[in-house]
Amino acid sequence: MKKLHLLLIAGVILQLNTSAQAFLGQSTNGKMVQAAAAVRLPFNNDQVETAVKAWLSQKGYSSSKTHGYILSRGVPLAAGSTGGGEGSDLYFSTSSPDRKVKDMTLLTLVPAKKNQPITSGSFVDSSKLDDARVYLDSLAGFVSTYTTGVQIGDQQESLRKAQKKMGQLRNDSTDDETRIRNLQSDLAQNKADQVKASAELQNYIGADTDKKQKYQKRLNKLLDKQSTLEKKIRNTQSDLADTKADIAKQQSSIQQMQQTLETVRNRQR
Incomplete structure (x- = not known):
């Protein structure tokens, strides 16, 4: 079993493209379907969520779990992208796009206006979707570097x-x-x-x-x-x-x- 696990890690690293590219898609968290930015990452859900929390913490923002999302409030999206640097509430969620591939996660980001209620239908701020996509591109690079560092530490141990x-x-x-x-x-x-x-x-x-x-x-x-x-x-x-x-x-x-x-x-x- 240990050998199989090690081979799976190596196989994923060799086969998956690490230069992830964010795109506009949909978030299907819970029963609600709404527009979102998304990116595919060659790591499992727990690893991606841990890296997202680390990214937010390093940027000086707290995060919490709510309604199946990782929520961080008042976060400026990518500098230089359309919409400027106004803070948004960011709702992250993870899912497995292919059950046959263990170490593959679809990370979605729904940007919302500050303190936007999320209990009454769609809450996405559509004007920030392009910003969210650019933001995910930057975040994807961090997730890769951070998680790879953790994997190296775990493998060394x-x-x-x-x-x-x-x-x-x-x-x-x-x-x-x-x-x-x-x-x-x-x-x-x-x-x-x-x-x-x-x-x-x-x-x-x-x-x-x-x-x-x-x-x-x-x-x-x-x-x-x-x-x-x-x-x-x-x-x-x-x-x-x-x-x-x-x-x-x-x-x-x-x-x-x-x-x-x-x-x-x-x-x-």
């Missing part, structure tokens, strides 16, 4: 966590390999001790029962320990194989993250 996990997996692998070597050394010593204990038992084969039982018990204990060591070696080898498989998967995931991060960075350049 994901990559950092993935690399940290890789380090932990490699430490686990090293620990397993060390444990296996130690266990194998213990097993070799155990077998040598068995040879010695077996020889001692043979030396006392004709001795009294207590002595024979003593050396037989020692040999049996060594045989039991051999079985335990062999089981530990098998289990640790299995753990090592699983860890190495996890390392391979993690390395593939890291490479995909690095490719996606580079793709996003290229978009910013």
